[in-house]
Amino acid sequence: MTEAMERPFSECRFYAFFSYSVPDDEGWNQWVSCFKDELFYSLPSRLRGIKLPPIHLCGDDPLVSGVLNERLEDNVRDSFSLFLFVHDNYLDSKWCLKELEYFRKHFGEDGFRYRLYVIAMSKDAIDTLTSRDAWKTICPFEGQLWMPFYQLAKPNRPVPIYSGDDNSAEGKRRVVSNAFWEAFVEIREGLADKIRQAATRSKQLVAPAPTEDSATVRIYIESNERQETYWESLGKQVTKSWDQLIASEHVEPSLYVRPTGLPMNEINSRPYLDDADGVVLLWDKKTSESLLAQITMVEGKLRGRTAAPCIIAYLMEPGGKPPEANRVSNWQVLKFEPDGQGGLHIADQDGTALVIFLTKVLERKRQRLLAGTEEPK
CATH class of the missing domain: 3.40.50 (Rossmann fold)
Structure with missing residues (x-):
């Protein structure tokens, strides 16, 4: 097991690193940013007693000195998990591929098994990505799992996170759509279980998980x-x-x-x-x-x-x-x-x-x- 996989959870600077192309977020009504909002609002109440670091989102940590590659690698290494958000612009991003390379370097195959979450915002995009030689070279498994977050009737459009896809209101006040919520909860609960296990191993304070979000x-x-x-x-x-x-x-x-x-x-x-x-x-x-x-x-x-x-x-x-x-x-x-x-x-x-x-x-x-x-x- 790699050093990053064995690192105590309390030493992680981020509990999730979001790898995505900014145009995919902007082109779909801040879809990735809203995903972050829902994780930010609902995960802490699933892990009462565990102090959570923040999520790393593109733009949260602008580079003011040093070397971009080194800062990027540090941020990936110091994250507990990696989320890939795949749509058309992700396919053209060299930085997204570089982030995945850093993830494999520090987390190895165990990271791909347990701490990688691939969010497919488009069926064509995920099919194209997983068929490319560059993906196959980095990804150690032919059958790497990914989660479909695209509409069945319109598979190249992500499911609306909020009813009516109304992203103008404050995130925590919106009505979450069923299509998004059901798939999102599966990911949230899986991540909560892994963080809880890691915190237990590092003897970090852990309280029993509530049966429902306390907030x-x-x-x-x-x-x-x-x-x-x-x-x-x-x-x-x-x-x-x-x-x-x-x-x-x-x-x-x-x-x-x-x-x-x-x-x-x-x-x-x-x-x-x-x-x-x-x-x-x-x-x-x-x-x-x-x-x-x-x-x-x-x-x-x-x-x-x-x-x-x-x-x-x-x-x-x-x-x-x-x-x-x-x-x-x-x-x-x-x-x-x-x-x-x-x-x-x-x-x-x-x-x-x-x-x-x-x-x-x-x-x-x-x-x-x-x-x-x-x-x-």
């Missing part, structure tokens, strides 16, 4: 059939109201809401919904009996001293009538209206009720955090 509030929103087009619009409404609530409550440390689409068939496959801080079911074309059956199913998955708050989102048709019932099985019904752009917004008369729902979510989250565990009792 993240997860609200599941049903996303079945045609309704799957609405959960992101609902998520944006929830996030907007949440931000207003957090600001008025002066919540410290900050808690960030993560609306997440959840198909009903996935609820069927889960024994419990222990990671839910709140649940939203959609009332669209369902009969009252069908909706009641789904409520019963969800309530059977919720555990803990205090069950997660739940509401029903009634999807209004243009010019349609509101539902006669304000509650179904003690679940409050909130009305959401078309916004004229294919999305939804909370009806004016129900805006306060949405804030009350989120206030209950906040209180439950605070109680769980004060108890020192995210596990139900």
Whole structure:
């Protein structure tokens, strides 16, 4: 095993080195930078008790003296892991190839096995890269693993990190898309496990990993059939109201809401919904009996001293009538209206009720955090 692989985690200056071409980041709405944001916001709560150094991103450490090659090699050597972000411009970057060479020099084959994360933003780009002689010369394995982060229908476009690919807002406030989140969590959890193991070997303070991000509030929103087009619009409404609530409550440390689409068939496959801080079911074309059956199913998955708050989102048709019932099985019904752009917004008369729902979510989250565990009792 190489010296770099055996180095104590506490001696690493960076826990990840991001190797990418700047035009690929700029050309896809700061995609790599937003990936960094999501790792920065969510990884620390998976490693409570372990002090994390920063991520090295291009431009974070401008060279003011010395030799560029030497500084670049030092930064790669002093990083715990290497992330490659592959799109068209990566293929033309000599510096990206040089970074990979430095990684192999210091981390050897074990580094490629355990500490290299290849993020494919484009299928054509990753296929081209892995077929090149230069790649085969550096990479010791013919079957080096890489993670697809491109759209299946448009394989040369990266999956949007945020719903609607809205990258204009502050990263920690955005609604993360399902397509990105599911693949991202696999990488995040793998990296967290490796850092935890390295910290344990070097006798660095380690606390048990939490079962859910301690700073993240997860609200599941049903996303079945045609309704799957609405959960992101609902998520944006929830996030907007949440931000207003957090600001008025002066919540410290900050808690960030993560609306997440959840198909009903996935609820069927889960024994419990222990990671839910709140649940939203959609009332669209369902009969009252069908909706009641789904409520019963969800309530059977919720555990803990205090069950997660739940509401029903009634999807209004243009010019349609509101539902006669304000509650179904003690679940409050909130009305959401078309916004004229294919999305939804909370009806004016129900805006306060949405804030009350989120206030209950906040209180439950605070109680769980004060108890020192995210596990139900």
